[in-house]
Amino acid sequence: MSVDMNTDLNQHISQQFNTELEELRSQLLAMGGAVEKQVSDAIDSLIDADSELALSVRAKDDDVNFMEVSIDEEASRILARRQPAASDLRLVIACTKASTDLERIGDEAAKIARFSMELAENGESPRGYIEARHIGTHVRKMVQDALNAFARFDADMALAVAQEDKSVDREYRSAMRELVTYMMEDPRSITRVLNIMWVLRSLERIGDHARNIAEYVIYLVKGTDVRHIGLKKMKAEVFERSPSDA
């Protein structure tokens, strides 16, 4: 084989490899889009007491689960056949890690839908909807931004998502305190208020998962694992480090 043919072959292989990586990333972003819609539908089903919408959210959870399995399959195939290195390897790892978090977000959306149905059918909670809408909008935006950061390899945007998680936690704690106070004043409402509390809990978890995805974006772009290092150090990594092997 001549050197030229070899180069052609290498280019061909490398182009096909790029296509596969691009395909994996598209799959992840498609899963992200589906999950984002699940979250937004789950919140709407709660606010509008729409049992039918809640039912469809629960039904679609299977699709999300299937997407997770399919992304992991594709990632394993790429790892086995292409033996990616450096930023390619990080992309594959980030996709499979992020797909787990997206699947868990889908689970939380399905749980919210379950409580929406309970509330729509067995009596509304006297409190908590405003807080659920507010925190719901907040975490939905976090999921959206985390996915946009993934799509654009944007570490700054990812950092902003991680920072948002703190204020979601604050909003969550304050809403919970209020609901506990209300329960004590009106014990007959306990069961219904508890249903809203579980919704808030799920929303808070969705914020955590969005933050995890944001951390994988920073790992992907900057090459550093920023989990568990705190926001201050994370900021330093995003602003000061250029990837060592991109």
Place this chain on the structure above:
Amino acid sequence: MSVDMNTDLNQHISQQFNTELEELRSQLLAMGGAVEKQVSDAIDSLIDADSELALSVRAKDDDVNFMEVSIDEEASRILARRQPAASDLRLVIACTKASTDLERIGDEAAKIARFSMELAENGESPRGYIEARHIGTHVRKMVQDALNAFARFDADMALAVAQEDKSVDREYRSAMRELVTYMMEDPRSITRVLNIMWVLRSLERIGDHARNIAEYVIYLVKGTDVRHIGLKKMKAEVFERSPSDA
């Protein structure tokens, strides 16, 4: 280089590779041991109202977090340098997936410890300790069995762990119903009973994560992704399939 030297070199490389894989698996099992201890200490701190023990659980969460990052680092290094295939690749993937679940189990243990401290310092709950101890013992055994299944590549034991999760869910729901009833009868206890409810919730989540780890063991041993397929199909995969490429 003679053929013999080449063979020697290959054997040498392959031996070193095996050592690295073994090292990764040991790291995961060590992390598992640490997390198991965290769960058991968190439950003890609740039952014995032992704030000091609870504090030490919370302090040790950082060690667990560090282990997760270190396992993922080692796994990436193996993927980049060794380009593992078939069952070796599955081992690396299963280790990094399982480490995420172990880390989350550690988080839940730290949360339980936080509520133990609240209860020890601001007043015990009038109910829920028996249930917490019972479900706690149950999920702790699930974590232990999932790790043993990992250590022995035992898909049957992993299947048993996944099956256990159903009965934990049942126990959890029944305990929650009782606590809600109690709350309504004695509204002054709401805050304290809620603290125990959050503990039960964390325990139930630990059961979910143990089930996830069990599913990775089946993937590792049998080569099939059994997430989201239901217990019946999972059983069929464990009993009927031999791995295609082990």
